[in-house]
Amino acid sequence: MFDSLQEKLTKTLRNVQGKGKLSERNMEETLKEIRVALLESDVNYKVVKDFLEKIRQESIGQDVLNAVEPGQLLVKIVHDEIVKLLGDEDNTLHFKESGLSSIMIVGLQGTGKTTQAAKLANLLKKQGRKPLLVAADIIRPAAIEQLQTLGKQIDVEVYSEGIGVPVITQVANSVKYAEEKGYDTLLIDTAGRLQIDEELMQELKDIKDLIHPDEILLTVDAMTGQDIVNVAQTFNELLDVTGLILTKFDGDAKGGAALSVKAVTGVPIKFAGVGEKISDLETFHPDRLAQRILGMGDIVSFVEKAQEEIDMRKAEEMANHLMEGKFTMNDLLSSIEQSRKLGPLSSIMKMMPGMGDMARAINDSDADEELKKIKAIIQSMTPEEREDPSIMRSSHKRRIAKGSGTRVEDVNKLCNQYDKMKKLFKNMSSMQSLFRM
Numbered sequence: 001m002f003d004s005l006q007e008k009l010t011k012t013l014r015n016v017q018g019k020g021k022l023s024e025r026n027m028e029e030t031l032k033e034i035r036v037a038l039l040e041s042d043v044n045y046k047v048v049k050d051f052l053e054k055i056r057q058e059s060i061g062q063d064v065l066n067a068v069e070p071g072q073l074l075v076k077i078v079h080d081e082i083v084k085l086l087g088d089e090d091n092t093l094h095f096k097e098s099g100l101s102s103i104m105i106v107g108l109q110g111t112g113k114t115t116q117a118a119k120l121a122n123l124l125k126k127q128g129r130k131p132l133l134v135a136a137d138i139i140r141p142a143a144i145e146q147l148q149t150l151g152k153q154i155d156v157e158v159y160s161e162g163i164g165v166p167v168i169t170q171v172a173n174s175v176k177y178a179e180e181k182g183y184d185t186l187l188i189d190t191a192g193r194l195q196i197d198e199e200l201m202q203e204l205k206d207i208k209d210l211i212h213p214d215e216i217l218l219t220v221d222a223m224t225g226q227d228i229v230n231v232a233q234t235f236n237e238l239l240d241v242t243g244l245i246l247t248k249f250d251g252d253a254k255g256g257a258a259l260s261v262k263a264v265t266g267v268p269i270k271f272a273g274v275g276e277k278i279s280d281l282e283t284f285h286p287d288r289l290a291q292r293i294l295g296m297g298d299i300v301s302f303v304e305k306a307q308e309e310i311d312m313r314k315a316e317e318m319a320n321h322l323m324e325g326k327f328t329m330n331d332l333l334s335s336i337e338q339s340r341k342l343g344p345l346s347s348i349m350k351m352m353p354g355m356g357d358m359a360r361a362i363n364d365s366d367a368d369e370e371l372k373k374i375k376a377i378i379q380s381m382t383p384e385e386r387e388d389p390s391i392m393r394s395s396h397k398r399r400i401a402k403g404s405g406t407r408v409e410d411v412n413k414l415c416n417q418y419d420k421m422k423k424l425f426k427n428m429s430s431m432q433s434l435f436r437m
Contacts, residue, residue, distance in 0.1 A: 005256075006293050008037035012073055012315045013294070028060055030074070042225055042256030047085070047263045054081050085259055086286035087268040091243070094214055095129075100178055102186040102211050106204055106239065107219035108231060109192035114143050116219050116273060117189040118150035118244070119281035123271075124185055127154060132183040135160040136167050136207065137191040141230045147189055153278055155394050157181075162189070167191070168206050175211060185210070196231070208239060217270065219245045220261070228257045229410040232265045243270035246284070329386040333378045336371060376404035377414055389415050413418060 013034040015396065029053050038048045058077045084364050095101040105120070107113040114137065123130040135158055137143040144160050151158035159174040171188060178186050190207060193200045218241045220228040234240050246258060249272040262268055269284045279389075321327050378386060381401035385392055392400075397411045404411075 005037055005204075007293060008040075010036065010080070013078065014035065022282075027056065027372065029057060034078070036257075037177075038256065041259075042332055044226065044229065044256070044264055045262035047260045050263070051081060051085060054084075063329060066265050075294060079287075079294055082290040082293060083260070083286045085263055086289060086382050087262040088286055089268065091268045091284060091286070093243075093270065097213060099174065100176070100184060100186060102188065102213045103215040103217060104188050104190055104204070104207060104211075104219050105211045106190050106235060106241070107192055107217065108196070109140075109194050109223045111192070111219040112190055113137075113152065113219045114146050114189050116245045116247060116271075116312075117145060117187050118154060118156070119273065119278055120217075120271065121151070121156045121187050121280055122154040122278050123283075124187075129185050130183050131156055131180070131185040132174070133158045134171060134188045135185060136171055136174075136188050136310050138163045138165075138170070139191045143189070143191075150278065163331045167203060168210060169211060171207050192218065197235055204239060207347040215242045216240065217243050217245050218267070219247055221248055222246050222258055223248045225257050226260070229261050230262050230268055231262055236265055238265050241267050245269075245271045245273065245281075249274050328379050329381060329389060329418065332418065334423075335376060336374060357414040373404070373406055373410060374414060377401075377406055377411055380404040389418055 012030060015030060015033075025073065025419050034055070035048055035052055039052070041153050043051075058081070093103070101371055103120070105113055117133060123135050124131045133147055133156055135144040135147045137147075140165055144163070148158045148160070159170075159177055161170045161173065174186060174188075188207065188211075190204055191200065205211075216239050218232060220342065221229065225356060232241065236418045240428050241324060242269055244261065249258075269286075272282050272284050274280045274282055307429055319333050377400060380400045381389075381392075385396065386398075392415070394408075397415075399410045401411050
């Protein structure tokens with residue numbers, strides 16, 4: 001998601017490099033290109049109009065900051081406005097200071113509601129809470145069975161009285177049960193429909209009136225485009241939704257709806273489903289997504305995810321190398337090998353600055369073969385070449401290609417990508433202080 005938008009915005013912002021001042025003349029063409037990129041990515045028209053006006057007001061006539069190129073200043077302005085668009089307020093879950101907190105998971109059928117309920121229970125459990133899942137979708141017996149299966153996988157109890165007891169009675173009984181057993185969080189997987197209807201909404205209202213939930217989270221499918229805005233508006237008007245769980249965030253949709261939904265509905269995105277595994281649910285960080293959209297990667301999320309799977313010392317060492325611009329071919333090899341534990345290779349590589357082009361070129365089904373090729377190339381280099389690939393000449397590359405069973409073109413491709421990363425890390429280092437302003 002956002003690949004096309006990222007590519008177009010990065011190219012557009014590059015065009016203002018080298019200009020001494022952000023003037024009306026050189027800004028209007030840039031804004032026009034940004035407008036086209038956003039509209040082609042399915043961002044709501046009114047949202048685009050307001051977004052560009054804010055950038056225009058922030059940009060035109062501003063003097064270039066000391067040691068900062070106009071392109072970098074514009075990147076910061078666009079970055080900050082994307083963050084505001086996505087919601088720069090507190091997007092965390094809110095719980096009672098003591099006693100039982102409750103969260104309703106609502107949404108249309110087919111949006112992954114039951115799976116997201118289990119994923120959220122797993123995430124809360126890792127954070128030290130004691131959740132109880134409630135199977136309140138008694139319309140579909142399969143939903144109850146699915147939740148029970150997922151509950152066993154993560155060792156979280158699922159409360160259910162089957163399909164013969166009214167849902168409102170089951171929810172009331174689940175509250176008593178949770179309090180008796182010492183649970184601190186109730187996660188209620190409610191019923192869904194193929195479309196919004198009066199019966200569904202009345203059932204959800206009855207549950208809300210009964211338990212007065214601390215959070216009402218709506219699951220919406222990121223692949224359905226602008227429909228998620230309409231669905232979010234309707235649910236919010238009837239239930240006062242407190243947050244969204246955006247599912248299939250790792251898909252290949254244009255992504256514009258995700259940029260539009262907060263601005264149009266006022267409902268913040270709180271979580272994003274980024275894969276099929278039970279652990280593939282991430283807290284939504286607008287600033288990190290803004291950096292990824294602008295081609296800057298997402299080192300923080302990468303390291304956080306890595307901390308769950310790899311050695312802490314290695315994770316910190318790799319992050320320091322990245323931010324200091326001392327990234328070597330050995331680091332690249334290590335990071336790619338470790339990323340295999342973290343999910344699809346293309347998804348992880350998108351988090352790494354400068355790797356967007358390579359990520360788009362990789363089909364996940366062929367990822368293992370691509371990894372073997374990269375490993376073979378790097379392992380065919382001398383220690384000196386791994387530390388500083390710039391010392392390599394044509395004869396060196398022919399030797400490496402022969403030793404790795406690849407082509408010289410493959411060696412050149414990897415070296416060119418590495419050079420881009422080094423330059424980007426250097427620019428990012430110079431911009432760190434700017435983004436703290």
